[in-house]
Amino acid sequence: MGFGPYLLLATLEGLVTAAVLSLMALGLSLVFGVMRVVNVAHGEFFMLGAVLAWYFSSLVVGDPAIGFLLALALSPLVVALIAWLSDRLVLSRLKYEPEATIVATIGLLYIIQQLALTYYGADSRPVEAPFTWRIQLPWFGYSGYKLAVIGASILLVGLTALLMMRSRIGLIMRATQYDSETAQTFGIPVRRVYSAVFALGAALAAIAAVLVVPIRQAHYLMGQEPLLLSFIVVIIGGLGSLRGTVVAAVLIGLSDGIISMFFSPTLAKMLATLLVALVLVFRPQGLFGTAAR
């Protein structure tokens, strides 16, 4: 296989990563943007989404598509419920104070991870893809499901953008983000908005996980790496800027796919993390964001 097709394959793989990353980082960015909460447990919501996807799809015998659709419908719902509960029980009681919420979400991370290990186990388990057809290119065959993941992600990111920019709920969220105190005085139930945003953010991570689980298996530690990548994406895109987040996700996903195909993945991760830390130091508003108000 020549260099061209090799690069094409790397690009396609990068796009799949970018698709999953966009959804997950969008959730993280939403939560940070509206609530100013850095959710360290976001990766665990992703993992939980994948583990639940395995559980729901294993309930169904027969056509794998039914199990997958069941997982796609239920898993984000359950994860959103758990997120909603943790917001009600913990985060809201901390009054969303930045340092306390970080410590609390670290605690949440350990609890979810350990419960997953106890009840799900240390094995990687696959979920069957809803369909298995392949697209035959002149140089290699490519999974149609992976292309469908890219499509689904574009659709969902579009829907989220529509929700934020065009709907009444989105308007309320943006008002809360802009100035929560003024929003409160205008009768917006800020606390309920916060809970809803936290649940929505977690649900986005869970959807990303359900989509990815037929490609990469469900494992109780699978949340760690995407969490770091999402942080990178959200920072590069500018903390709290949704458009920047999506652009950065595509950029990071693509370069991650291409770099790790040609270089050592550990070295790639090292350099990427270092670069991003420096971006945060020297351009805290991100590469695409505008300076903070």
Next chain:
Amino acid sequence: MKVRLLPSPQSLLLHLAVIAALLAANWLLPEYHRGVVSRVLVLAVFAMGYNLTFGYGGLLSLGHAMFFAAGLYGAGLTIYHLDWSIWPAFGAGIGAGLLLGLVVGALALRTSGVAFMIVTLMFSQVFYLTTLYFTTYTRGEEGLILQQEVRSLEFAGATFDLSDPSTRYLAGLALFSLVLLFTLFIIRSGYGRALIAIRENDERMRMLGFNVFANRLVALAISGMICAAAGAAYAVLFGYVGSTLASTQYSILPLLWVLLGGAATTLGPLLGTLVMFYVIDIASSHTTAHLLVVGLVLIFLVLFFRRGILGTIRARWLPWLP
């Protein structure tokens, strides 16, 4: 008003009494518990280093594992690959921590709040990945094992075997006592008071002509040095040098210990480390899920017990507690 820049006699007495009690414990504790406490003492030094920036400096770092690991590898690699003896290797570990503290501080202190946490977390992650990347020298997670014969310390004309349980305990206690008294004196000094004032209101201190950045940088450098001393001690006392000790979990643990014992109290780190070790020890006999305990305690602390054990005691009964 004249400000006392030295610890009060009663607090000095309390600290000396704690050290004396720990010294007596070397002969009073059963073998198993002496082993646990010697580990606690070394890790309490790590927690005290963390406490200096988090408790007194008000800087929440999520990356202190890199300082601990800098000491661990600074001492471990020089002993393992260059056949250095304990003293210079220990110095190399501390030097590595100081250098890293200065470099990370110079960069990360340009940010504040949430960005500071993420930046420190990322630098630490880079350090962790570096230890994995140079696996030829570090052997990654499996780690290097320092054999008994290289772990002998020349001191005052005699040779001590650091793998002997009693010597190990006493060496850990010596380091612990040194750092404890150092912290006690530094927080009472003019510098320590400025650092605490910056935590309370950095804008006002800037207005008063203090260099906030330099003060914080010094705090991070000292903290890095103390954490590295703990790491170097861990390497020579317990003989294990591995990437696990550089992972994010080891940035969270000192935070947990300090929060539990009481942030910005001199003895809080020791108490928090000790309690947490025994909580996990007891929990492990019922369940293997010790991370669950860590998570639950973290959430419990931020929800209901923000001051920690000694912080609460200070607020309720003993206002003079440093």
